[in-house]
Amino acid sequence: MKALIPTGDPAEPVVLADVPEPVPGPDEVLVKVEAFSVNRGETFKLERPAPGDRPGKDVAGLVVQPAADGSGPGGIARVVGHPMAGGWAEYAAVPTHALAVLPDGVTTHQAAALPLAGLTALRLLRAAGPVLGRRVLLTGASGGVGHYVTELAAAAGAEVTAVTRDAGRGARLAELGAARVVHDLADARGPYDLVLESTGGPALPLALARTARRGTLIWFGQAGRRPSTLDFFAFFDGPESAVIRHFHYLDDDTPLGDDLATLVRLTAEGRLHPEIGRLADWADTASVLTDLRERRVRGKAVLTVNGE
Structure with missing residues (x-):
């Protein structure tokens, strides 16, 4: 599959490359990523990537393989997820405790803008x-x-x-x-x-x-x-x-999935409005990351995968 990998070059911080498709753990689903968002803090980490780093924490797409342990959605479902890595790719393994199912009223682009921020x-x-x-x-x-x-x-x-x-x-x-x-x-x-x-x-x-x-x-x-x-x-x-x-956002007693579900519900009810300041194809991720680092993007930057 195709995925974005770090280069260590500030001028072009990521490039598309062929990598193995992820193998989900027992409590993970395989998501066909339709959109993901990038965060300014991630641009800093890309300046000095560690060997094997696979960035990406905010994804939205379709579950194409349910979790082996029976947790999470049981079939094909639209979801938003927050894996700790590997989200800037065609497919991502996402723990079932870190995802929420999307209702029809929330678009994939809106959902991708929700997780980390x-x-x-x-x-x-x-x-x-x-x-x-x-x-x-x-x-x-x-x-x-x-x-x-x-x-x-x-x-x-x-x-x-x-x-x-x-x-x-x-x-x-x-x-x-x-x-x-x-x-x-x-x-x-x-x-x-x-x-x-x-x-x-x-x-x-x-x-x-x-x-x-x-x-x-x-x-x-x-x-x-x-x-x-x-x-x-x-x-x-x-x-x-x-x-x-x-403060660190992961130091919380509520499961990530529960809080993602809350954000999704508020968005569906029109009480939360994801601000998407840049929407682009993932082929443009490197330039979007540069603009985000230099504060040229207002709100969230969302990238679509394979024309989704």
Whole structure:
């Protein structure tokens, strides 16, 4: 079968190659991939790929071989899945605990845009606890996670301030429910009960300074790719008893499949809107990855496989 494999070359990070078709484990289904999405964090990993790396975590397509242990869909079914690797290919083995069946109202392209960004947003807000009536600051809001967080948090009753440099992206975030959009973190008024910080570098101490007394800052990324420095005494003089929490989306007690089903249901009900900023054939994956790395894609980038 054909699959995209890393090259280590930033100018052309992946190429199509012939690889063996995956052999599913007992609790895995074989999915004929119709579409997949790529994530900015994956572009960083592609800069120094390990031997044998097979990228791809977000897939949507058809189950063509059910799991041998009887779990998951029993026959041909449209699904969205979140394997840990190997999704940028014609076929992918996906654990049954990491997939959800798609209803007719959700397209394959929409589904492919859900897994990593949607799971991160859903679980980030779960980690934050109830947000009804709380003031929330979200940095790096123009990407896929930012769109989902904004819509989910606003729907749950949060007063969201979204930070994005792009005016057009800010307008869309306002449509999704952001109460305020600022183009520079320094313009965020504060204080905020909850700060969701994904940029790192100098943004982290600035965001922390805007955290309310006994507020929480959840640090879930470093998209700026710059280390952060925090001064203990400045923190001590700032928000009293504030909490800084590290977040990783896989550290959650809910099965991936259950949360994928929630994202699918919300999309089918029109309560969650996957933002697909780029839709292209998978032959163009290398150039799409470059544009994503350089922040030239708003929302999610989705690639279709073999004209699907």
